[in-house]
Amino acid sequence: MKMKALALALLVFAGSATAQQKLKFAHVYEVSEPYHTAAVWAAGEIAKRTSNRYNMEVFAASSLGNETQINQGLTLGTVDVIYTGLLFAGRAYGPISIGGAPFVFRDFDHWQKFTRSALFKELADGYQKGSGGNKLTAITYYGNHQTTSNKALNKPEDMKGLKIRVPDAPLYTLFPRAVGANPTPIAFAEVYLALQNKTVDAQENPLPTIDAKKFYEVQTHINITAHITDGIVTIVGGPTWAKLSEADRKVFEDVFQEAAVKASGEIVENEKRLMTEFTKRGKTVLQVDRKPFMEAVQKYYKEGKQPDGSALPWPKDVYDRLQAIK
Numbered sequence: 173m174k175m176k177a178l179a180l181a182l183l184v185f186a187g188s189a190t191a192q193q194k195l196k197f198a199h200v201y202e203v204s205e206p207y208h209t210a211a212v213w214a215a216g217e218i219a220k221r222t223s224n225r226y227n228m229e230v231f232a233a234s235s236l237g238n239e240t241q242i243n244q245g246l247t248l249g250t251v252d253v254i255y256t257g258l259l260f261a262g263r264a265y266g267p268i269s270i271g272g273a274p275f276v277f278r279d280f281d282h283w284q285k286f287t288r289s290a291l292f293k294e295l296a297d298g299y300q301k302g303s304g305g306n307k308l309t310a311i312t313y314y315g316n317h318q319t320t321s322n323k324a325l326n327k328p329e330d331m332k333g334l335k336i337r338v339p340d341a342p343l344y345t346l347f348p349r350a351v352g353a354n355p356t357p358i359a360f361a362e363v364y365l366a367l368q369n370k371t372v373d374a375q376e377n378p379l380p381t382i383d384a385k386k387f388y389e390v391q392t393h394i395n396i397t398a399h400i401t402d403g404i405v406t407i408v409g410g411p412t413w414a415k416l417s418e419a420d421r422k423v424f425e426d427v428f429q430e431a432a433v434k435a436s437g438e439i440v441e442n443e444k445r446l447m448t449e450f451t452k453r454g455k456t457v458l459q460v461d462r463k464p465f466m467e468a469v470q471k472y473y474k475e476g477k478q479p480d481g482s483a484l485p486w487p488k489d490v491y492d493r494l495q496a497i498k
Contacts, residue, residue: 192226192227193226193227193415194227194229195226195229195252195253195412196229196231196236196250196252196253197211197214197215197229197231197251197254198230198231198235198236198237198242198245198251198254199230199242199254199255200238200239200242200255200361201232201255201384202384203232203233204384205380205381207255207312207404208230209434209435210312210432210434210435211230213431214228214430215229217430217431218423218424218427221427222420222423225420226420228252228253231251233361234360238340238360239256239260239339239340239341239360240260240340242256243256243260243261243263245409246306246407247303247304247306247409247410247411249409252409252412253409253412254406254407254409255312255405255406255407256404256407257339257341257402257403257404257405258270258272258402258403258405259272259273259341259342259344260341261308261405261407262343262485264299264302264303264304264306265298265303266485266486267486267487267490268295268298268299269341269343269485269486270295270485270491270494271287271403272343272400272402272403273343273346273400274346274400274469275400275466275470276473276494277401279401280313280316280401280440282401283401283403284313285497287311287403289497291493291494291497292311295490300410304410305409306407306408306410306413307407307408307410307413307421308406308407309406309407309408309424309425310405310428310431310432311403311405311432312403312404312406312432312435312436313436313439314378314403314404314439315378315380315381315439315443316378316379316402316443317377317378317398317401318382318394318395318396318397319336319374319376319395319397319399320374320375320377320382320388320391320393320394320395321334321336321373321392321393322391322393323392323393324393324456324458325374325395325460327461327464327465328350328351328352328465329351329352331348331352331353332351332352333352333353334354334373335353335356335371335372336353336355336356336372336373336376337356337357337363337366337367337375337376338355338357338358338375338376339357339360343478343485344357345357346478346479347399347400347465347469349478349479349480350469350471350479351469356372358371360385363375363385363387364385364389364390367387367390367391378402378439378443379394379443379446379450380443380446382394382446382450383442383446383450388450388455391455392455392456393457393458394456394457394458395458395460396457396460397465398462399465399469406428408424472484473491
């Protein structure tokens with residue numbers, strides 16, 4: 173009887189071990205950032221709420237590839253979950269990129285209302301269809317993008333000819349081109365060195381990212397252009413999402429949305445703190461008049477095209493509906 177009981181126990185254990193699915197969650201942010209902390213929390217929470225049927229490992233700081241590569245990995249099935257910007261998601265479904273475009277939001281409140289709107293849900297559904305089944309489960313506040321450089325950027329003319337690093341997604345070039353700068357796509361992990369070597373003159377990111385990536389060490393000025401009010405989305409790859417039961421899908425969505433709330437709150441607090449912290453570190457934090465910068469960009473929305481003449485990746489009614497959110 174003892175032998176039979178032992179054999180049965182071994183079978184049950186083997187079955188449990190086989191049933192556990194290993195998942196990879198990839199992103200490009202540092203382990204010190206709230207996004208990573210929230211991802212690690214989410215991985216543990218998903219394991220807890222599914223009786224350890226999912227073992228999710230979080231890979232930070234571009235360790236599984238840059239942002240373009242991890243987006244491709246979703247479809248290939250080499251990664252299961254990623255954080256990414258809406259402009260990268262826009263490669264699979266153009267209209268969703270409006271959520272990461274420059275000067276489309278009045279303020280943080282407008283951005284928050286957009287993320288809870290019927291419009292955002294429609295865009296997320298469109299992305300799922302356009303990407304072959306990748307599921308957008310949550311959106312986390314990434315922050316207001318500011319422009320760092322080694323000189324003051326008081327007006328659009330000050331950016332003329334400025335070689336500025338941007339992420340490798342087409343719409344990120346709209347703001348620099350609109351003000352006469354020279355946008356240069358460089359992978360996130362390579363930005364610090366590019367600034368240090370003066371391969372580029374400037375870069376743009378939210379204050380918490382400028383802090384975490386230490387870009388302030390190789391730039392003297394932080395110009396408060398606040399040109400993009402941005403979010404990063406948590407996406408489960410189509411091949412992985414298709415395998416989940418309805419009950420597990422709900423667990424994943426609930427947990428990732430809770431994680432997004434946690435990280436978003438931290439980013440808001442960090443932005444407030446860093447406005448004064450950077451000054452204490454000897455950096456010049458310059459409050460610019462945003463109106464001329466805004467006008468330089470928004471004229472292209474009225475014309476329905478980008479500075480290079482290509483069409484904007486969303487129909488006009490999507491822009492109008494976004495502006496109508498109060």
